[in-house]
Every structure is written in structure tokens, then in C-alpha cells.
Amino acid sequence: MGVTFYISAAVAVAATFAVITRYNAVHALLYLIVSLLAVSLVFFTLGAPFVAALEAIIYAGAIMVLFIFVIMILNLGPQAARLERAWLKPGMWLGPSALALILAGELAYIIVSGGGRGSAGEAVVGARQVGIALFGPYLIGVELASMLLLAGLVGAYHLGRRCEGNGGPAGSGRSGGQAP
Amino acid sequence: MLRLLFLIPFFPFAGFAALALGGRRLGRRAAVVGAGSVGLSALATLVLSAAFLISPPRGYAYTQTLWTWMKVGGFAPGISLYLDALSLVMVLVISIVSFLIHVYSGSFMSAGEGRRFFAYMNLFVGFMLTLVLADNLVLLYLGWEGVGLCSYLLIGFWYKDAANGRAARKAFIVTRVGDTSMAIGLFLLFARLGTLDIQELLRLASAHWQAGSGLAVAAALLLLGGALGKSAQLPLQTWLPDAMAGPTPVSALIHAATMVTAGVYLIARTNVLFSLAPHVRLLVAVIGAVTLLLAGFSALVQRDIKRVLAYSTISQVGYMFLALGVGAWSAAIFHFMTHAFFKALLFLAAGVVIKSLADEHDMFRMGGLRKQLPLAFWTFLAGAASLSALPLITAGFYSKDLILWDAWSSASGSGWLWAAGLAGAFLTSIYTFRMVFLTFFGRARARAGSLPGFSIKAPLVALAALSLAGGFVEAPGVPLLSRFLHHALPPFKQAAGIGAGAQLVFEVIAAAASLAGIYLAYQLFLRRPAGAGALAASSAGGLLHRWWFSGWGFDWFYDHGFVLPYSWLARAGRSDLPDLAFTGAARLAAAAGRLLGRTQTGRTRWYAAGIAAGAIIILLLTVN
Amino acid sequence: MMAAVPANYGLLLAAALFILGLAGVLVRRNVIFILLSIEIMVNASGLAFVVGGSRWRQPDGQLMFIFILAMAAVEVSLGLALVLQLYHHLKSLDIDRASSMRG
Numbered sequence: 001m002g003v004t005f006y007i008s009a010a011v012a013v014a015a016t017f018a019v020i021t022r023y024n025a026v027h028a029l030l031y032l033i034v035s036l037l038a039v040s041l042v043f044f045t046l047g048a049p050f051v052a053a054l055e056a057i058i059y060a061g062a063i064m065v066l067f068i069f070v071i072m073i074l075n076l077g078p079q080a081a082r083l084e085r086a087w088l089k090p091g092m093w094l095g096p097s098a099l100a101l102i103l104a105g106e107l108a109y110i111i112v113s114g115g116g117r118g119s120a121g122e123a124v125v126g127a128r129q130v131g132i133a134l135f136g137p138y139l140i141g142v143e144l145a146s147m148l149l150l151a152g153l154v155g156a157y158h159l160g161r162r163c164e165g166n167g168g169p170a171g172s173g174r175s176g177g178q179a180p
Numbered sequence: 181m182l183r184l185l186f187l188i189p190f191f192p193f194a195g196f197a198a199l200a201l202g203g204r205r206l207g208r209r210a211a212v213v214g215a216g217s218v219g220l221s222a223l224a225t226l227v228l229s230a231a232f233l234i235s236p237p238r239g240y241a242y243t244q245t246l247w248t249w250m251k252v253g254g255f256a257p258g259i260s261l262y263l264d265a266l267s268l269v270m271v272l273v274i275s276i277v278s279f280l281i282h283v284y285s286g287s288f289m290s291a292g293e294g295r296r297f298f299a300y301m302n303l304f305v306g307f308m309l310t311l312v313l314a315d316n317l318v319l320l321y322l323g324w325e326g327v328g329l330c331s332y333l334l335i336g337f338w339y340k341d342a343a344n345g346r347a348a349r350k351a352f353i354v355t356r357v358g359d360t361s362m363a364i365g366l367f368l369l370f371a372r373l374g375t376l377d378i379q380e381l382l383r384l385a386s387a388h389w390q391a392g393s394g395l396a397v398a399a400a401l402l403l404l405g406g407a408l409g410k411s412a413q414l415p416l417q418t419w420l421p422d423a424m425a426g427p428t429p430v431s432a433l434i435h436a437a438t439m440v441t442a443g444v445y446l447i448a449r450t451n452v453l454f455s456l457a458p459h460v461r462l463l464v465a466v467i468g469a470v471t472l473l474l475a476g477f478s479a480l481v482q483r484d485i486k487r488v489l490a491y492s493t494i495s496q497v498g499y500m501f502l503a504l505g506v507g508a509w510s511a512a513i514f515h516f517m518t519h520a521f522f523k524a525l526l527f528l529a530a531g532v533v534i535k536s537l538a539d540e541h542d543m544f545r546m547g548g549l550r551k552q553l554p555l556a557f558w559t560f561l562a563g564a565a566s567l568s569a570l571p572l573i574t575a576g577f578y579s580k581d582l583i584l585w586d587a588w589s590s591a592s593g594s595g596w597l598w599a600a601g602l603a604g605a606f607l608t609s610i611y612t613f614r615m616v617f618l619t620f621f622g623r624a625r626a627r628a629g630s631l632p633g634f635s636i637k638a639p640l641v642a643l644a645a646l647s648l649a650g651g652f653v654e655a656p657g658v659p660l661l662s663r664f665l666h667h668a669l670p671p672f673k674q675a676a677g678i679g680a681g682a683q684l685v686f687e688v689i690a691a692a693a694s695l696a697g698i699y700l701a702y703q704l705f706l707r708r709p710a711g712a713g714a715l716a717a718s719s720a721g722g723l724l725h726r727w728w729f730s731g732w733g734f735d736w737f738y739d740h741g742f743v744l745p746y747s748w749l750a751r752a753g754r755s756d757l758p759d760l761a762f763t764g765a766a767r768l769a770a771a772a773g774r775l776l777g778r779t780q781t782g783r784t785r786w787y788a789a790g791i792a793a794g795a796i797i798i799l800l801l802t803v804n
Numbered sequence: 805m806m807a808a809v810p811a812n813y814g815l816l817l818a819a820a821l822f823i824l825g826l827a828g829v830l831v832r833r834n835v836i837f838i839l840l841s842i843e844i845m846v847n848a849s850g851l852a853f854v855v856g857g858s859r860w861r862q863p864d865g866q867l868m869f870i871f872i873l874a875m876a877a878v879e880v881s882l883g884l885a886l887v888l889q890l891y892h893h894l895k896s897l898d899i900d901r902a903s904s905m906r907g
Contacts, residue, residue: 016824020825046814051869066881106799106803110799111816125862145874149878156881159882782904792830
């Protein structure tokens with residue numbers, strides 16, 4: 001069973017690497033879905049079946065679908081891929097890679113030499129326990145999450161509107177197309 | 181009667197006030213007010229002189245205190261006038277010569293300029309009289325500064341031409357160097373002796389200071405510095421030739437007869453201090469000797485008639501310094517008197533020539549004017565003869581001769597000084613008669629325009645008479661003047677072992693020198709004018725000619741040594757260097773702000789990178 | 805039954821995913837890709853929580869993950885709405901075009 005963890009972890013990392021290096025948006029999205037599913041499997045091996053399911057359903061199922069919808073609306077075709085190719089010269093990777101690697105080194109050092117001992121995934125913490133905790137001590141979190149979702153709903157509706165009428169998004173009174 | 185002493189300086193000051201405040205309405209009559217106030221002063225001087233001579237006051241000195249000027253701690257100088265033999269002679273000469281020059285200026289200056297001109301001239305005469313009559317050194321310094329101011333105002337009288345302003349500034353600044361030295365000397369004297377009242381000061385100095393002590397030397401040197409500035413002696417002589425930019429009456433009054441002799445007066449007044457520092461007194465004589473030679477050579481090659489006269493003035497004041505330096509105090513004053521007469525005359529006559537040729541100063545463009553301007557010619561000749569010390573009939577002969585004899589025979593004189601003076605006399609004759617021959621003889625190159633009127637002719641004639649006859653008050657064997665001056669000045673100390681007939685021998689030598697000079701000038705400039713030209717054109721001659729023409733390079737030296745570095749420094753400091761500390765901080769802050777502003781690129785990924793970098797740094801800092 | 809994994813390895817995995825997401829944010833110019841990379845990072849932090857909860861055998865880690873999920877959903881929807889507006893104004897998905905706040 002421990003092997004599952006390692007294999008899923010490797011798949012997740014590889015898929016995530018692919019996400020950030022694709023030129024085609026849809027390809028990247030698909031790789032991200034793969035990565036998310038791999039992480040879901042990791043959750044399973046860690047004894048967290050509830051969030052594993054949630055990860056697959058909500059993250060991979062809803063959020064990524066949103067992305068696909070927007071990409072289809074924007075109609076990013078082959079010329080977008082060509083643009084990406086132009087933008088992603090190898091030289092562009094230097095700075096970000098440096099920063100990322102330094103940060104990775106620091107995190108690795110902290111994690112390895114830090115206090116954390118112990119093993120994960122020894123027991124399964126099921127949906128029941130999660131539910132009791134959720135509607136018990138963490139009830140306020142539930143309420144706050146609902147408010148957050150309401151805000152998101154209203155915001156998405158408002159921001160999604162077209163420019164005619166009340167003006168567009170924040171910054172009413174400014175017509176579109178300011179100089180870059 | 182002597183209580184009217186204050187009127188002598190009062191009248192010119194009143195004239196100045198009248199002209200300054202109400203002159204605009206006077207127009208042509210400004211000249212009357214101007215000349216009249218000085219005339220009244222001259223009249224008062226004559227009256228007071230008569231009173232002084234007939235019934236002299238006790239100790240042959242009269243002090244009149246008008247009021248206390250200031251009272252600070254123990255220092256309470258008063259506006260006090262002091263009349264003794266020395267100041268009487270000075271005041272007489274100054275007021276009479278000034279009056280004649282003012283009368284002359286009435287016709288010389290045009291009507292529009294009269295009010296300002298006479299106001300300045302009156303102010304000058306008032307300050308000069310204050311200087312000479314001052315009882316204490318503070319009042320003397322007031323007069324000293326006042327004449328310096330008026331000299332500046334009058335040299336730059338035609339201020340619309342920038343060159344005149346520059347000449348005026350040069351005069352003021354160079355004399356300022358001397359004035360500063362004198363002021364420090366006054367501080368020293370007050371700090372050490374506690375008073376600046378002249379007679380008191382001299383008494384205390386001779387009582388407390390040893391001969392040759394450091395304090396006496398210092399005080400004498402500092403006062404000498406002031407005298408050198410005002411009297412245009414080495415090394416502060418560069419201002420006088422350029423000061424000829426002013427109107428001719430100004431040159432006559434200020435730069436020939438009165439202001440340049442203020443230094444001579446100062447040294448004569450404080451003679452006790454100089455006698456307490458014999459080395460300084462020797463220095464005075466040496467400076468006088470060197471200056472008279474230097475200026476003589478320079479006068480020999482000038483083209484502008486007024487510049488010849490300017491260098492001549494420097495040279496003649498050098499004679500006065502020479503006399504002071506060897507202890508011949510009365511001889512110096514005698515020469516001052518005769519010099520005032522003939523130099524003022526020369527300037528005024530030259531002014532007639534210049535004006536009649538429509539402002540032509542270059543002698544080489546004049547010539548043959550003796551037929552066209554007869555009176556100017558004869559009076560100029562009288563002045564020139566007196567300047568060259570033509571034997572027996574001119575006043576200059578007696579005064580210059582006396583100086584030469586005293587330079588040889590004084591207890592502190594020397595043969596070198598006498599030789600320098602003799603050579604100077606020879607040079608004087610040459611350049612003087614060069615002037616005469618170039619201007620009045622030879623081929624007439626220009627036609628004389630306006631001829632002088634009565635108010636110009638009268639002063640010329642009066643001064644000519646004085647130049648010729650004024651010497652008889654001090655002929656050998658008839659020492660009227662020196663006997664009178666002995667009431668104020670120490671007697672002349674003759675060296676031991678001088679024979680009785682020696683004086684006659686020396687007089688003959690001096691007379692021969694002056695006549696030889698006239699003859700040489702005749703040969704070079706009248707008989708064969710090409711001779712002088714050939715001499716000047718030769719290589720060595722040309723070099724000397726250029727060097728003497730520029731006044732022995734002093735102007736160049738001062739320009740490069742002092743003026744240019746100082747101007748550079750002023751220009752460099754114009755950006756207000758200490759302010760740089762503050763503006764620098766502001767500019768640094770602004771630059772730092774601009775630098776930091778470059779981080780606001782507006783690009784989101786840049787900001788994200790910033791966050792990542794921040795995270796790295798925080799992790800570095802917080803984890804051990 | 806459950807083969808235990810050292811908790812550190814889980815955390816290391818979370819760190820690796822997080823770093824990859826960060827690199828993606830810094831490198832890509834297309835807004836969509838940036839949002840994707842942000843999602844990767846959020847997911848990685850959620851993974852870290854779950855690992856922690858699993859190590860202590862408590863549901864708290866999973867609870868945090870639920871909240872993170874809710875937040876991520878909201879953020880994605882708002883973000884994509886903004887992307888649409890941006891595209892409408894700039895006619896481009898280049899995020900460097902939206903830099904008029906510079907200086």
C-alpha cells in the first residue's frame with residue numbers, strides 16, 4: 001500500500017510539471033486533472049477518503065470544468081499556442097527556476113531537519129468523524145464558508161456582465177482600452 | 181577766532197548736502213554752489229591761518245572738540261579737530277588748490293553733469309579736510325574711507341561705460357587692501373596703548389615702547405600698509421594709472437594734489453611710531469626710491485598724456501616717501517606743497533588740450549599746439565619746468581633738491597638713496613619734456629576746437645604762478661617753512677661730518693641732471709623724432725618698451741596671482757557649496773525614490789517574484 | 805492494513821507541488837495559465853494540511869482542506885470572471901499588457 005503513495009506522488013509531480021510547460025491551454029488543463037486525480041489517490045493512501053472524494057468531485061470535476069468553459073469562451077486556438085511558444089523562450093525560465101529552487105531547498109531543509117516525525121496514513125479518518133467535527137467545533141467555519149460562497153456568487157455574477165449600461169467592473173467611468 | 185576751525189570742513193559738507201538734496205533745481209548754478217562752498221572753506225582757512233600765525237595758541241596746537249562720537253567701554257573718541265603747523269599747511273594747500281580746480285570744473289563739466297559732480301567733489305573735499313584735521317585716528321580713518329569712497333564715485337563718474345566702473349572698482353579694491361592693513365594697525369594700537377587720540381598715542385608709545393620693539397614695528401608696518409594703498413606706492417600702485425578714466429578735474433584734485441598724499445600725511449603725523457621702528461622707516465625710504473624709479477621708467481613710454489601724469493604722480497609721491505624715510509619730515513611736506521601746485525596745473529592744462537581736441541588722449545596724435553592754445557602751452561610749460569626741477573626759477577627745484585640733499589646728508593640716509601633720487605630726477609626731466617615736445621611742438625596733426633574761457637584760464641594762471649614762486653618759502657638759507665613746521669614735526673637730523681660747501685655741490689649736480697634730461701628729450705623727441713622710434717623698435721628696446729608700458733608687469737601678476745583665482749573660487753562657490761549638504765540629501769532621497777520606483781513595474785509576475793523572494797528571505801531568517 | 809508513510813514524505817510532496825506551481829506563476833504570461841498555477845499551489849497547501857491531519861489521526865486536517873476547497877472554488881469563479889473582463893478590455897490574455905500601474 002505504501003507503494004501506491006509513491007507511484008501517485010510521482011505521477012502528480014510529473015503531471016504538474018507538464019501543466020506548467022504546455023503551450024496548449026487545454027492540454028495543460030487535462031494534465032492538471034490528471035495531477036488532481038493523483039493527489040486524490042494520495043489522499044486515499046493517507047486514510048482520508050472523504051477529502052479524496054471531494055478532491056475528485058469538486059476540484060477536478062467542477063473547478064477544472066469552469067476553466068474549460070472559459071477557455072472555450074475565449075476561443076484560444078492554434079495561434080494562442082504559437083503565442084505561448086514565443087513567450088516561453090528557454091531564457092525565461094532562469095529567474096523563476098532560481099527562485100523556485102532556492103525556495104524548494106529551504107522547504108526541504110525545514111521539512112527534513114525540522115521536528116516532524118511520525119508517520120501518516122496509519123488510520124482511516126472517515127466521513128463520519130469529519131462530519132462530527134465539521135458541525136461541532138468548526139460550525140462557524142461552515143457559516144463563514146457559506147458567506148464566502150455567497151460573496152463569490154454575487155461577485156461572479158456582477159463581474160461577468162458586459163460593459164453596456166452601468167459600466168463594467170471596478171472603475172466605472174473609465175471607458176475601455178487604456179494604454180498599456 | 182580759532183573757534184571757527186570747524187567751518188573749514190563744514191562748508192564743503194554743507195555744499196554736498198545742498199547739492200544732493202536740492203540740486204535738481206539749480207541747474208547751471210550747481211557749479212556756483214560747488215565752487216562757492218570750497219571757496220568759503222578756503223577763505224576760512226586763510227583767515228584762520230592769519231590768526232594762527234599772528235597769535236599762535238599755546239604749544240602751537242589748537243584742539244576743538246565738537247561732540248563725542250561714541251562711548252563704548254573706555255573708548256570715547258570725539259569729533260575733534262586739531263590744528264597745528266602741519267595740519268595748517270595741509271589745509272591751506274588742499275583748500276586753495278581745490279578751490280581753483282572747482283572753478284575750472286565749472287566750465288569744464290557740461291551742464292547736465294554738474295550737480296552730481298560737484299556734490300561728489302564737495303563731499304571729497306569735506307572728507308579730505310576731516311582727514312587732515314582729525315585729532316584721533318578714528319576720525320582720520322573716517323576721512324580716509326570717505327575719500328576712498330568719493331574717489332570710487334568720481335573715477336566711475338561716467339558710469340555708463342563699463343570700463344570706467346572697472347577702473348573705479350580696481351582703485352577701491354586695491355586701496356582697500358591698504359585700508360584693511362591700517363585698520364588692523366588701529367586695533368593693535370588701541371589694544372596696546374588704550375587710546376587712539378594721536379598726540380596721546382604718540383606720547384604713550386614713546387614712553388612705553390622700546391625703539392625697535394616688535395609692537396612698534398608691527399604698528400608702523402600696518403600703518404605703512406594703509407599709506408601705500410592710498411598713495412599708490414609699491415606694491416599697491418596699480419590702481420592709479422587706470423584711475424585716469426575719471427574726468428580730468430578729478431584726476432587733478434584727487435589723484436595729484438590731495439588723496440594720494442594722504443599716506444604721506446599719515447606717516448608724517450605718526451612720525452614717532454616710525455622713528456620707534458627704524459627698520460620700517462628705512463623700508464619707507466627704500467619703497468619710495470624703488471617706486472620713483474619704476475614709475476619714472478613707465479612714464480617714459482606711455483602714449484596717453486594723462487597716464488604719463490599718473491605715473492609721474494606715483495614717482496613724485498615716491499620722492500615724498502623717500503624724504504619721510506630718511507627723517508626729512510618738512511622736506512616731504514614741502515614737496516607735497518609744490519607737487520600739489522604743479523601737478524594740478526599739469527592735469528588742468530592737459531584737460532584743456534584733451535577737450536579742445538575732442539577727447540584725444542594720445543600724444544602721438546597731437547602736436548604743434550603751442551600756436552593754437554598759447555595759454556595752455558605756457559602754463560603747461562611752467563608746470564613741466566617745475567616738475568623737472570628746472571633750476572632756480574621753479575618751486576619744484578627747491579623741494580626736490582632739498583629731498584636729494586637730505587637723502588644724502590641724513591643720519592639715516594645713504595648714497596644709494598641719493599643716487600636713486602638723482603636718476604629719478606633725470607628720468608623725470610626726460611619724460612616731462614617728452615610730453616611737452618610731443619604735445620605742443622612739431623607738426624600739428626589735429627586742429628584745436630574749443631578754446632578755454634576765463635574760468636579755465638584763471639586757475640591755470642594762478643597755479644602757474646604758484647608753481648614758479650611757491651618754492652621761495654624754503655630756499656636754502658631761507659628755511660621759513662621748515663622752521664614753521666618744526667612746531668609740529670621733529671627736526672631733521674643731519675649726519676656728522678658733512679662739509680659746509682657740500683650742499684652747493686649737490687645742488688649743482690641735481691641741476692645738471694635735470695638740464696641733461698631736458699636736453700636728451702629735446703634730442704630724442706624734437707630734433708630727430710625718428711631716433712626714439714628706432715630705439716623702441718630694436719629688439720631689446722622693444723622688450724623694455726612693452727614691459728615699462730605695462731607698468732612692470734604688476735597688473736599681469738596681480739591678475740593671475742589674486743584676481744583670477746579669487747574669481748574662479750567665487751564662481752565655483754556660486755552653487756553654494758555648503759548648501760550641497762542639504763540639497764545633496766534631498767537629491768539623494770529623490771534618486772533613491774526613483775530607484776525604488778523602478779521596482780513598480782506594474783507587471784504582476786514581477787510582484788509575484790517579489791513575494792517569492794520575500795518568502796525566501798523570511799524563511800532564511802526565521803529558521804536557524 | 806494501511807502501510808504508513810513517513811509524514812515528511814507527504815510534506816515533501818506538498819512542497820514539490822507548491823514549488824512547481826510557483827514556477828508556473830512566475831514564468832507564464834497567459835492569464836489562464838497563471839490561474840492554473842495558482843490552483844496547483846492551493847491544492848498543494850491543502851495536501852499539506854491533510855498530511856498533517858493524517859499524522860495526528862484527527863479530522864482537523866481534512867476540515868481545513870474542505871474550507872480551502874470552498875475558498876478555491878470562489879476564487880476560481882471570480883478570477884475567471886475577471887479574466888473575461890480583462891480580455892474584453894485589452895483584447896489579449898497577456899498579463900504584461902495590464903501594467904498601467906507602473907511607476
